[in-house]
Amino acid sequence: MMRFIITIKMALRALRRNTMRSILTALGIIIGVGAVIAMVSIGNGAKAQVQNAIAGLGDNLIIISPQSQNTGGVRGGAGTGVTLIPADADAIVTDLQEGSNRVMSVSPYVSGGGYQILANGLNWRPQSMLGVGPDWPDIRSWKVAEGNFFSDDDVKAASKVCVIGKTVADTLFPEGSAIGQMMRIGNIPFKVIGIMDVKGYSNNQDQDDVVLLPYKSHMTRLSRRTSVNSIYVKARNEDVVERVKTDLTDLMTQRHSGVIDFQVQDQAEIAALRNQATTTMTYLLGAIAGVSLVVGGIGIMNIMLVSVTERTREIGIRLALGAHGKDVLTQFLIEAILLSSLGGMMGVALGIGGSEIAGKYAGWAVEPSTPAMVIAVVFSSLVGVFFGFYPARKAAAMDPIEALRYE
Amino acid sequence: MAPVVKIEDLHKIYDSGEIPVHAVRGVSLDIHRGEFVALMGSSGSGKSTLMNTLGCLDRPTRGSYWLDGTDVAKLDSNQLADLRNQKLGFVFQGFNLLSRTTALENVELPLLYSKKRMSAKEMKDRAMYCLEIVGLSKRYDHMPNQLSGGQQQRVAIARALVNEPQVLLADEPTGNLDSKTSIEVMGVFQKLNDQGITIVMVTHELDIAHYCKRDLILRDGVVVRDELVQDRSVAEQELQRLAEAEAKAKLIGNPVPAT
Ligand SMILES: Nc1ncnc2c1ncn2[C@@H]1O[C@H](COP(=O)(O)OP(=O)(O)OP(=O)(O)O)[C@@H](O)[C@H]1O
Ligand SMILES: [Mg+2]
Numbered sequence: 001m002m003r004f005i006i007t008i009k010m011a012l013r014a015l016r017r018n019t020m021r022s023i024l025t026a027l028g029i030i031i032g033v034g035a036v037i038a039m040v041s042i043g044n045g046a047k048a049q050v051q052n053a054i055a056g057l058g059d060n061l062i063i064i065s066p067q068s069q070n071t072g073g074v075r076g077g078a079g080t081g082v083t084l085i086p087a088d089a090d091a092i093v094t095d096l097q098e099g100s101n102r103v104m105s106v107s108p109y110v111s112g113g114g115y116q117i118l119a120n121g122l123n124w125r126p127q128s129m130l131g132v133g134p135d136w137p138d139i140r141s142w143k144v145a146e147g148n149f150f151s152d153d154d155v156k157a158a159s160k161v162c163v164i165g166k167t168v169a170d171t172l173f174p175e176g177s178a179i180g181q182m183m184r185i186g187n188i189p190f191k192v193i194g195i196m197d198v199k200g201y202s203n204n205q206d207q208d209d210v211v212l213l214p215y216k217s218h219m220t221r222l223s224r225r226t227s228v229n230s231i232y233v234k235a236r237n238e239d240v241v242e243r244v245k246t247d248l249t250d251l252m253t254q255r256h257s258g259v260i261d262f263q264v265q266d267q268a269e270i271a272a273l274r275n276q277a278t279t280t281m282t283y284l285l286g287a288i289a290g291v292s293l294v295v296g297g298i299g300i301m302n303i304m305l306v307s308v309t310e311r312t313r314e315i316g317i318r319l320a321l322g323a324h325g326k327d328v329l330t331q332f333l334i335e336a337i338l339l340s341s342l343g344g345m346m347g348v349a350l351g352i353g354g355s356e357i358a359g360k361y362a363g364w365a366v367e368p369s370t371p372a373m374v375i376a377v378v379f380s381s382l383v384g385v386f387f388g389f390y391p392a393r394k395a396a397a398m399d400p401i402e403a404l405r406y407e
Numbered sequence: 408m409a410p411v412v413k414i415e416d417l418h419k420i421y422d423s424g425e426i427p428v429h430a431v432r433g434v435s436l437d438i439h440r441g442e443f444v445a446l447m448g449s450s451g452s453g454k455s456t457l458m459n460t461l462g463c464l465d466r467p468t469r470g471s472y473w474l475d476g477t478d479v480a481k482l483d484s485n486q487l488a489d490l491r492n493q494k495l496g497f498v499f500q501g502f503n504l505l506s507r508t509t510a511l512e513n514v515e516l517p518l519l520y521s522k523k524r525m526s527a528k529e530m531k532d533r534a535m536y537c538l539e540i541v542g543l544s545k546r547y548d549h550m551p552n553q554l555s556g557g558q559q560q561r562v563a564i565a566r567a568l569v570n571e572p573q574v575l576l577a578d579e580p581t582g583n584l585d586s587k588t589s590i591e592v593m594g595v596f597q598k599l600n601d602q603g604i605t606i607v608m609v610t611h612e613l614d615i616a617h618y619c620k621r622d623l624i625l626r627d628g629v630v631v632r633d634e635l636v637q638d639r640s641v642a643e644q645e646l647q648r649l650a651e652a653e654a655k656a657k658l659i660g661n662p663v664p665a666t
Contacts, residue, residue: 036623322489322521
């Protein structure tokens with residue numbers, strides 16, 4: 001044990017003797033590990049955001065969205081076709097909601113923005129302008145803070161009413177209540193009848209920068225379209241989600257005369273789908289990490305070989321004074337491992353620092369991953385073992401007298 | 408009593424170059440415990456080669472070598488390393504100190520590879536004691552490049568002593584020293600020898616060989632003379648005489664007037 005501690009001390013001293021060279025040698029590992037840790041932190045942040053966003057949708061949610069269909073091998077683009085119409089939503093209400101207690105609420109969803117709002121002598125372009133049904137607050141678990149949400153009648157009549165988010169309210173009506181005020185959306189006057197509760201940010205989006213309209217109003221007066229983007233259905237509880245999905249699929253298949261031009265997904269599936277990209281990314285990062293560690297390892301092996309040659313005399317002296325080959329092997333191996341694991345640790349520090357800075361400037365959520373750090377350090381140590389072994393063995397196999405004669 | 412060092416018909420042929428060099432050609436030798444041998448001979452006569460073989464650093468091409476009754480040829484490299492560490496102390500012709508390592512740490516080095524378990528403090532004390540023997544304890548934290556040639560030589564001697572060897576092998580230990588320091592080193596050797604350590608040392612100087620008990624002369628790889636030293640010099644007395652002479656010189660010496 002004593003001998004081992006002394007060996008570590010000797011190795012540290014040897015590295016310190018050539019500080020600059022040691023740092024340059026470990027640079028491959030430092031940069032490789034740093035890049036991976038930074039990417040993983042950023043990737044993790046993104047993943048967490050997606051998960052938050054999906055969790056924020058509301059519980060037990062099922063979303064029906066159009067899907068490109070395969071007709072005779074020809075695949076249309078995603079979301080092509082006028083597949084989902086308000087009547088589909090109505091059918092869900094009549095066939096599934098009434099008469100069963102499994103479906104709680106249903107709402108079509110129409111998005112489409114870019115409309116300029118003019119109110120109170122002020123201009124504003126909200127991040128989203130959605131056409132939804134009266135069940136929307138229930139589906140999104142989002143309360144109305146002031147005033148009321150629009151009713152079924154408002155939808156049927158395509159009334160010129162709207163409910164706005166807090167940001168919109170604060171921006172356009174800084175003084176006094178927005179309730180009852182008129183706003184011109186794309187030159188059409190709408191009356192504000194409610195203000196939603198503050199929801200905050202998700203995915204770096206201000207969720208309160210929103211205008212909600214009855215979907216019929218959105219479709220007929222603004223976006224002038226007949227189809228909806230999707231239909232949101234809320235199941236009563238977790239246990240019936242699967243059953244509701246089957247029912248929805250059956251009903252929609254029947255309504256679409258047997259053509260599956262839609263997809264029915266619950267939250268978990270949506271989350272999985274979105275995470276797939278991140279997962280692919282993670283594998284890619286792993287591959288990059290592997291390559292960079294190998295490159296870093298070769299750098300270490302290279303310098304260790306140079307070091308062994310340079311220190312032939314030292315090795316000769318040690319062997320002459322009674323060191324076993326094993327002692328010399330340990331010494332050089334420990335040097336290599338120290339080099340690579342210290343490089344790994346510096347890489348971790350660099351990665352965390354780098355991702356924090358990048359996150360701050362680019363506005364990304366950053367979430368450092370502890371397992372990734374541990375793995376990075378462990379792996380870089382292993383790289384040291386692997387690539388340090390050959391030079392160390394070369395040193396250990398030296399003949400004392402030959403080594404002493406070396407000039 | 409069996410000899411500590413016994414070699415029989417030892418040959419060493421270097422065949423790494425174009426023509427093989429027959430450096431040692433059949434040397435047989437018995438060295439007993441407590442002997443103090445001077446190995447002399449002109450440059451290239453095979454002294455270092457013989458010493459390296461005695462030091463178990465190099466294997467002979469032919470012939471046998473028993474160290475303290477052990478047939479060295481039968482040992483593997485680890486056993487040889489232990490032998491060098493435990494039984495032998497070697498002072499190299501060119502010091503062979505670790506650079507950028509303090510005198511103390513250089514002296515501690517054989518202890519690191521010793522089989523005896525020692526605490527860091529014990530090692531340090533032991534190394535310090537050996538530096539004291541060679542009169543260098545004040546320079547313990549100096550690096551080799553901060554020491555004079557003679558001081559480096561003495562660090563090398565201290566290092567050879569640190570594991571209390573039975574046999575001390577020194578290849579020209581006074582080669583780089585002035586005559587006074589040489590005598591000091593010989594004083595150290597004589598003291599060690601009095602304590603029972605067997606010493607074999609290479610030297611070119613006859614008056615240095617005079618401090619030893621036995622004189623061996625090597626020529627072209629063969630022992631041509633082997634005799635006991637008559638009227639052996641005693642370092643302590645020589646030093647005393649030197650000091651007196653010096654003191655006298657100081658008393659009567661006239662400083663050269665500045666021009
Ligand atoms: N590694 C070697 N390879 C080939 N020849 C060698 C080697 N080492 C020594 N020799 C040769 O062997 C002979 C004896 O060399 P050695 O070093 O033993 O001499 P030496 O008596 O110690 O001389 P010196 O007094 O100059 O130190 C010389 O002719 C030398 O050239
Ligand atoms: Mg020599």
